Amino acid sequence: MTDDTCQSPARALLERAIAEGLTLGDCLQAFAAGAGDERRYADFARARLARDGAIEIDDPAVVCQADEPGAYVLAWLWVDAAEIWDGPTDSDGAPCRCLNHYRCDNCEQGWTDQWSCACNDSCPSCGAEIEPFDTTELDLAGRPTKNNMPEQPAPTSDAKSQIAERMADLIVHVRRQQGECTDDDLRAAAFTDEQIASCGPLARGFAAVELGDPSLQP
Numbered sequence: 616m617t618d619d620t621c622q623s624p625a626r627a628l629l630e631r632a633i634a635e636g637l638t639l640g641d642c643l644q645a646f647a648a649g650a651g652d653e654r655r656y657a658d659f660a661r662a663r664l665a666r667d668g669a670i671e672i673d674d675p676a677v678v679c680q681a682d683e684p685g686a687y688v689l690a691w692l693w694v695d696a697a698e699i700w701d702g703p704t705d706s707d708g709a710p711c712r713c714l715n716h717y718r719c720d721n722c723e724q725g726w727t728d729q730w731s732c733a734c735n736d737s738c739p740s741c742g743a744e745i746e747p748f749d750t751t752e753l754d755l756a757g758r759p760t761k762n763n764m765p766e767q768p769a770p771t772s773d774a775k776s777q778i779a780e781r782m783a784d785l786i787v788h789v790r791r792q793q794g795e796c797t798d799d800d801l802r803a804a805a806f807t808d809e810q811i812a813s814c815g816p817l818a819r820g821f822a823a824v825e826l827g828d829p830s831l832q833p
């Protein structure tokens with residue numbers, strides 16, 4: 616158990632204020648040093664230690680005076696998503712965090728590809744330029760996050776096989792990333808329990824063929 620039961624009245628007020636829309640920025644302003652020695656420390660840090668786009672210091676800034684003669688000045692360090700991304704990047708170096716699902720209108724070929732946006736891709740069979748029919752966003756570890764597509768309608772057998780193909784693409788991707796793909800991974804990509812129950816076995820069968828891994832066969 617945490618000490619929730621004996622939290623201070625101020626903390627309870629804070630939680631209420633957050634629920635009412637208080638932001639971190641409001642708090643930083645409330646605690647920022649507007650005058651005196653703390654202001655001098657902050658001004659020095661902003662003028663001499665900050666670096667545009669890499670180390671940013673608010674004005675006014677929060678300052679914490681130490682026992683030693685000196686003070687800590689609160690700063691913001693920039694971390695670029697590309698720095699902590701191991702996956703593919705586009706020509707500008709941006710992480711390819713969109714797992715796009717395509718199906719060719721010309722030749723029915725289905726495929727997935729990872730891009731930095733939900734962009735068109737060339738059909739690997741006939742070369743036609745095709746828009747993605749769905750996009751799964753990946754987090755910085757390459758795992759699927761929320762799927763922005765609207766809920767799938769109740770599956771007809773055709774829709775069911777489309778869902779299974781989409782699910783199979785995801786299973787193949789996740790298995791290649793992290794070895795296995797659980798139902799939780801499918802839920803994280805916005806597949807419903809109903810879809811997992813009705814299309815999961817078919818999808819794992821498709822994925823087994825794609826991966827050449829008979830252990831996935833239902």
Ligand SMILES: [Zn+2]
Nearest residue numbers: 719722738741
């Ligand atoms: Zn095609």
